[in-house]
Amino acid sequence: MNEPQTTSQLASAISSEVMIEIVDMNKWYGQFHVLKDINLTVHKGERIVICGPSGSGKSTLIRCVNALEEHQEGQITVDGILLGKNLKNLDHIRTEVGMVFQNFNLFPHLTILENLTLGPVWVRKMSKAEATETAMMYLERVKIPEQADKYPGQMSGGQQQRVAIARSLCMSPKIMLFDEPTSALDPEMIKEVLDVMVDLADTGMTMIVVTHEMGFAKTIADEVIFMDEGDIVERNKPEAFFGNPEHERTQKFLSQIL
Amino acid sequence: MAIVTKEKTAERPAPISETSVFGWMRKNLFSSAFNTLLTLFTLYIVYLTLSGVFTWGIVDATFIADNRRECYDNSLTGACWAGVIAWFDNIFYGRYPRDEIWRINFGLFLLVLWMAPLWMAKVRGKVLIGATVVGLYPFLAGYLFAGGDKGLFMQVMISAAIVAFAINMGNMLTGLFKNVGLNTFLINLAGQSKASDKTRRNVLLGMFGIAFVAVYIWQMGWTAERVGWTRWGGLFLTLVISGIGIASSLPGGILLALGRRSKLPVVRILSTGFIEVFRSVPLITVLFMATTMFPLFMPEGFVLNKLVQVIIAVVLFNACYMAEIVRAGLQAIPKGQSEGAHTIGLGYWGTMGLIVMPQALKHMIPNIVGNIIGLLKDTTLVSIIGLFDLLGMLRSISKDVPWLGLHKEPLIFGAILFFIICFSMSKYSRHLEVKLSAGEKH
Numbered sequence: 001m002n003e004p005q006t007t008s009q010l011a012s013a014i015s016s017e018v019m020i021e022i023v024d025m026n027k028w029y030g031q032f033h034v035l036k037d038i039n040l041t042v043h044k045g046e047r048i049v050i051c052g053p054s055g056s057g058k059s060t061l062i063r064c065v066n067a068l069e070e071h072q073e074g075q076i077t078v079d080g081i082l083l084g085k086n087l088k089n090l091d092h093i094r095t096e097v098g099m100v101f102q103n104f105n106l107f108p109h110l111t112i113l114e115n116l117t118l119g120p121v122w123v124r125k126m127s128k129a130e131a132t133e134t135a136m137m138y139l140e141r142v143k144i145p146e147q148a149d150k151y152p153g154q155m156s157g158g159q160q161q162r163v164a165i166a167r168s169l170c171m172s173p174k175i176m177l178f179d180e181p182t183s184a185l186d187p188e189m190i191k192e193v194l195d196v197m198v199d200l201a202d203t204g205m206t207m208i209v210v211t212h213e214m215g216f217a218k219t220i221a222d223e224v225i226f227m228d229e230g231d232i233v234e235r236n237k238p239e240a241f242f243g244n245p246e247h248e249r250t251q252k253f254l255s256q257i258l
Numbered sequence: 259m260a261i262v263t264k265e266k267t268a269e270r271p272a273p274i275s276e277t278s279v280f281g282w283m284r285k286n287l288f289s290s291a292f293n294t295l296l297t298l299f300t301l302y303i304v305y306l307t308l309s310g311v312f313t314w315g316i317v318d319a320t321f322i323a324d325n326r327r328e329c330y331d332n333s334l335t336g337a338c339w340a341g342v343i344a345w346f347d348n349i350f351y352g353r354y355p356r357d358e359i360w361r362i363n364f365g366l367f368l369l370v371l372w373m374a375p376l377w378m379a380k381v382r383g384k385v386l387i388g389a390t391v392v393g394l395y396p397f398l399a400g401y402l403f404a405g406g407d408k409g410l411f412m413q414v415m416i417s418a419a420i421v422a423f424a425i426n427m428g429n430m431l432t433g434l435f436k437n438v439g440l441n442t443f444l445i446n447l448a449g450q451s452k453a454s455d456k457t458r459r460n461v462l463l464g465m466f467g468i469a470f471v472a473v474y475i476w477q478m479g480w481t482a483e484r485v486g487w488t489r490w491g492g493l494f495l496t497l498v499i500s501g502i503g504i505a506s507s508l509p510g511g512i513l514l515a516l517g518r519r520s521k522l523p524v525v526r527i528l529s530t531g532f533i534e535v536f537r538s539v540p541l542i543t544v545l546f547m548a549t550t551m552f553p554l555f556m557p558e559g560f561v562l563n564k565l566v567q568v569i570i571a572v573v574l575f576n577a578c579y580m581a582e583i584v585r586a587g588l589q590a591i592p593k594g595q596s597e598g599a600h601t602i603g604l605g606y607w608g609t610m611g612l613i614v615m616p617q618a619l620k621h622m623i624p625n626i627v628g629n630i631i632g633l634l635k636d637t638t639l640v641s642i643i644g645l646f647d648l649l650g651m652l653r654s655i656s657k658d659v660p661w662l663g664l665h666k667e668p669l670i671f672g673a674i675l676f677f678i679i680c681f682s683m684s685k686y687s688r689h690l691e692v693k694l695s696a697g698e699k700h
Contacts, residue, residue, distance in 0.1 A: 068597055087605075095603035105598030109617050118612065119602030127455060164598075171602055 014222060017044040018077075019175055019206050020065060025074030027057075027064060034060050036230040038074070044174075047207045049217040049238075052227035053253060058210045061227070062177045065208070066097040079174055095123055098168030102180040104160045106152040112139070112163050113148040119171045131170070138166040142196050158189025162196050169200075176200065178209040212257065218242060226250045315670075325660035341661040342671045349651050349671075352491015358405075358483065362494055365399045372423055374430070381433035382442075387426055392505050394419035403490070403498070405482035417474040421466055424473075441465070487565040491646035493675065499565075499647070500634045503572040507633070508626065510573065511580025516610065518585060529581070536578035542639050544571045549643055568640050576633050583625045587618035620694050627687035631680045648672060 020042040027035040035057045042048060050058045063069040064076060067083050067090050076083040078093050107115050116135035120126040126134070139145040142162035144155075152160050161181055168176060178197065182190040194216050201207060201220040211217065217224055217238060224241040226234040226249070234241070234250045245251045275281040288294045318336025320329040321343065329338035342349070351359050372391055375381040398419035401412060408416065429440040436443055441461040490498065517529030536544065548571035549564055556562070591614050599609040619626075641650030652668035655661050 066601060068600060091603060091605055094600055097601070099597075099601040101594060101598065103592075103594055105594040107595065107598065107613055107617075109620070119604070122608055122612065123603035167602065 014046045015044045018042070019044050019046075019079060020208075021075075021077040022065075023075045023077075025064065025071050025076060027060060027069065027071045027073075034230050035064070035071070038232060040225075040232065042175075042206060042208065044206055045204045047201050047205075047220050047222050048209070048225060049221040049223075050208065050210045050225045050227060051212060051214070051217065051253075052233075055229075056227040057230045058227050059179050062099075062179055062208050062210055065175075065177060066094055066099055068099075095119075095171055096173055097175045097177060098171060098173035099177040100161070100164050100168055100179065100181050102183050104152070104157070104164045104184075106160055106164055106167070108152050111149050111151055112144075112155075115152065115163060116167050116170045119167070124171065135166070135170055138169045139163075141169075141199070142166045143192075156189060157185045158192045161185065161189075161193045165193075165196055165200070175206045175208070178207065178211065180210050180212070182211065182213060214242070214254075214257065226253065228253070326662065326664055337667050337670075338661075338664060339667055339671075341655055341658075341664045342667050344661070345651070345655050345658070345668070348492060348654075349648065349668075350493045352495055352646055352651060353489045354491070354494065355483075355485060355489065358485060361402050361405075361482065361485075365402045368402075368423065369395060369399065372426060375426060375433070378430065378434065380437055381430050382439035383429060387429075390419075390422040390426065392509075394422050396502070396505070398423070402482065404485060404487065406484035408477075408481060413474065413477060417470055417477055420473045420477070421469040424469060425462075425465060487563055490565070492651045493648045495640075495645060496634070496637050496648040499569055499572055499637045499640065500630075502569050503576050503633050503637070504630050506573045507576035507580045507629075510577030511584050512615070514577055514581035515584035515588060518581065519588065533578045533581050536575055537582070541572075541575050541636055542642060544575050545639060545643055547571070564643075565645065568643070568645065572633070572637065576629065579629055579632075580626070583622055583629060584618070586625070587622035588614060590621050591618050620691075623687055623691050623694070627683055631683055634680065634683075635676060648675070 018041055020040070022038050022040040025035060025038040026033070038061060040061075050061065052058050060069055064071050064083075065078060071083075079096050081089050081093055083089065083093065106112075107118070110118065113132065113135055116138065117128065117131040120131040120134060121128060124131075136145055136148065139148055142165055144159055144162060147155060147159065147163075152163065155163070165181075181197070182193050185193065190213070194213060197207075197209070197216070198220055207220075209217075209220075221238045223235055224238050225232055226241070226245075226247070228249050234245065234247045236246070241250075242254065245254055271277075273281070275285045287297045314335065315337050318333045319339055320332045320336060321339050323329045323332065323338065323340035326338060326341065329336075329340055347356065347359070351362055354362060369391075372387075372395055375387055376384055376391075381387075394415065397412065397415035401408065401416055425440060432438055432440045432443040438446070439458075441458045444461055444465070445457065514529050514533055517525045518533060520526045520529070545568060548567040552567055552570075553562070595613055595617065596609050599613040604612065637647060638649040640647050641653070646654065649672060652672045653665075655668045656663055656665050
C-alpha cells in the first residue's frame with residue numbers, strides 16, 4: 001500500500017494490521033435499502049475520506065461501525081471483535097472507536113472539563129486527577145485549555161467541535177470516525193477544526209471522515225471513497241480520484257462541488 | 259458610500275420609562291385618560307374587597323373566647339378565630355397523645371437538620387446525604403412517630419439511620435469550618451495529606467461500622483411508647499402521607515417511565531398498562547379500592563392497616579403521573595445526547611444517570627413541583643375514607659359542642675395553611691429553575 005505520496009500530502013503510516021473489516025454488509029430502514037453489499041477494509045493508520053450526495057448512506061455507514069445503527073446482513077469486525085447482539089462487545093468497541101458528530105453532541109449540563117473526564121472516570125475507571133491531567137493535555141492540543149471551566153453553550157461552534165474531538169481522544173481510541181464535522185460551522189471556524197484534524201492525522205490515527213471539504217480530503221486522505229444511493233461507487237487515491245475520476249457519477253458529483 | 263461613522267458612538271443612559279418606578283407606572287398604568295380611569299376603577303374594586311375581608315377577619319374578629327356564644331356576644335359581624343385557636347393542637351397533631359407531641363416536633367427537626375447540608379455550598383457528599391434522607395430517615399422517623407417494639411430489622415435500620423445522621427452532621431461541620439468532608443478531615447488529622455478515593459471510602463465505611471456497633475448496643479436499652487396510627491391526624495398526617503408520596507413517587511415514576519420506553523416488550527407493556535390503568539381512575543376510587551378491595555386479594559390473616567393501604571394507593575397513583583412527566587422530559591432531550599454518551603463508552607444506566615436524566619429533570623422541575631403540589635392537596639381526600647388529616651380535623655371543629663356549626667373560619671384557616679405551603683414550594687421551584695440553568699445558555 002505504501003506508494004510515493006505527493007508533497008502536499010501528509011506522510012502515511014499504514015500498517016498491515018486490519019482495524020475495520022466490513023463484509024457484504026446490508027442495511028435497511030424499514031423498506032428502504034440504505035446500504036447495499038458494502039465491502040470495506042481499513043488498515044491501522046489508514047485515513048479514509050467518504051464523500052457523496054446527501055442520502056447516499058455515508059453517515060449511516062460510519063454509524064454502523066460503532067454500532068449506533070444496527071445492520072441486518074453481513075459482518076462488521078472492529079479491532080478483531082465481531083459486531084453483533086453481544087452487548088459487552090458493543091460497549092467494548094465503543095470505547096475503542098471515537099466519534100465526532102456534525103452537531104457536536106457535547107453535554108450542555110457539564111463543564112468542558114467534566115465533558116472530557118466523564119468517559120475516562122466512569123468507563124475507564126481512571127482517578128479524577130489522572131483524568132483531569134489527560135483532559136488538559138488534549139485541550140492543550142486543540143488549543144483551548146483556557147476554556148476548561150466554561151459550559152459548551154458559552155463557546156463558539158468551532159470551539160465546541162474541537163472540544164468534541166478532545167472528548168473522543170480522552171478515551172484513547174484506536175479509530176476516530178468523523179460525521180461531517182464541519183457542516184454545521186461558519187466558514188471562519190471550519191479551518192480551526194480542520195487544522196486540529198490534520199494534526200491528529202499526523203499522529204498516525206486511523207480515521208474515517210465523512211466530509212465535503214475536498215481540500216482537506218486531498219491533504220490527509222490515503223483513499224477517497226465516493227458513495228451514491230447506498231453503493232460504494234468509486235475508491236481511489238486522492239490524486240487519481242480528483243484528477244481523473246473513473247465513474248460518471250463521480251465525475252458529475254465532483255463537477256458540481258468543485 | 260464612504261465611511262459612515264468615524265468615531266465610536268458614545269453610550270447614553272436609557273429613557274426614564276425603562277428605569278424608574280414612576281416611568282414604569284406612567285407607561286403601563288396611566289398612559290391615556292381611559293387607562294388612568296381603568297386603573298383607578300380597578301384599585302377601587304380591590305379596596306372594596308380587601309377592606310371587607312380585613313374588617314371581618316381582623317377588626318371585628320374574636321380571638322379569645324371559650325365557645326361560639328361568646329364570639330357572638332363579642333361581635334356579630336366578625337370572624338370567630340377563637341375556635342380555630344382552641345383546636346390548634348388537633349389541627350397540627352390530630353389526636354396524638356399530648357405528652358408525646360415532642361416526638362413529632364423532634365422528628366421534623368431531625369428532617370430539617372438532615373436536609374440542611376443539601377443547601378450548603380461548602381458541604382461535600384450531597385448525593386449520599388440525599389440518598390440517606392430517602393433511604394434511612396423514614397425508618398427512624400417512622401419508629402419515632404409510631405413507637406412500640408422494635409423488630410430486628412427495625413433495630414438495624416434505626417441504628418443505621420442514627421449513625422448516618424451523626425456522620426452527616428459531622429460532615430456538615432467539617433465542611434462549614436474546614437471546607438473538607440469528614441473523612442478527609444480525619445485523614446488529615448492522622449497526618450496524611452493525600453489519600454486515594456479508595457482510602458476515603460474505606461475511612462467512611464470504617465466510621466460507619468464502629469459507630470453502628472455502638473449505637474446498636476445503645477438503642478437496645480430503650481423503646482418509645484406505642485402510639486397507634488388511629489391517633490395520628492391533622493397537618494402531621496397530611497405531611498406524612500404526602501411526604502412519603504413525594505419521596506417515592508419520583509423514583510417510582512422514573513422507573514415506570516424508563517420501563518415504558520424500554521426495548522423489552524414485556525417490560526414496556528407492563529409499565530404502559532400500569533400507568534394507563536392508574537391514570538384513568540380517579541384518586542378517590544383508588545383509595546376506596548385500596549381500603550376495601552385490596553384486603554380481599556391478600557392471603558387470609560394478612561392485615562395491613564388502613565394508613566399503609568392509603569399510602570400505597572397515593573404512591574402508586576402519583577408514580578404513574580410522575581412517569582408521564584418524566585417520559586415527556588426524556589423525550590425533550592435530543593437523541594444526539596445519548597449517542598454522544600454511547601461513543602464515550604457509557605452503557606444504558608450510565609447514559610441515563612449521567613447524561614439524559616440530569617438534563618431532563620431540569621426541564622421537568624415545573625411539572626414535578628406542580629404534581630407535588632397537587633399530591634399535597636389531593637391527600638385531603640383521605641378524610642372521606644375516615645382518616646383525620648388536616649381537612650378532617652378542620653371539619654370536626656363544627657361538630658365539637660362549644661363550636662357547633664363553626665364552618666367558615668376553620669376552612670379559611672386551612673386554605674391559608676395550604677396556600678403558605680404550596681406557594682412556598684412553587685416559589686422555591688422557580689428559584690431552583692433559575693439556579694440550575696445559570697451556567698448554560700443554549
